[in-house]
Amino acid sequence: MLPVVDRSGQKTALAIAGFTLLLLPATFAPVLAMPGVLGLSYLFATAVSGLGFVALVARLLRHRRRENARAVFFASIIHLPALLGVMVADAAFHAVF
Numbered sequence: 267m268l269p270v271v272d273r274s275g276q277k278t279a280l281a282i283a284g285f286t287l288l289l290l291p292a293t294f295a296p297v298l299a300m301p302g303v304l305g306l307s308y309l310f311a312t313a314v315s316g317l318g319f320v321a322l323v324a325r326l327l328r329h330r331r332r333e334n335a336r337a338v339f340f341a342s343i344i345h346l347p348a349l350l351g352v353m354v355a356d357a358a359f360h361a362v363f
Contacts, residue, residue: 280327282338283327286320289316289319296353305359307359308352319342323338326338
């Protein structure tokens with residue numbers, strides 16, 4: 267709904283950046299909540315994925331263009347399911363070994 271009200275995209279980009287900053291600790295939280303279940307694999311995947319997502323959002327903040335917004339949009343669709351897959355694989359690995 268923000269782009270309809272925000273023609274320049276500045277408020278929308280700032281909202282995306284704010285929610286991204288809230289997303290990062292949320293993706294690291296499972297490592298703290300389940301230290302015996304999740305390990306370095308999930309931590310590494312979260313760090314790499316999070317930094318990539320932040321880089322895309324930073325690019326959108328610098329240059330509010332349609333292609334940058336699309337990149338953030340598609341990354342947002344991929345980010346959490348990919349981390350969930352890594353989480354399941356890491357937990358399964360720790361359950362077996």
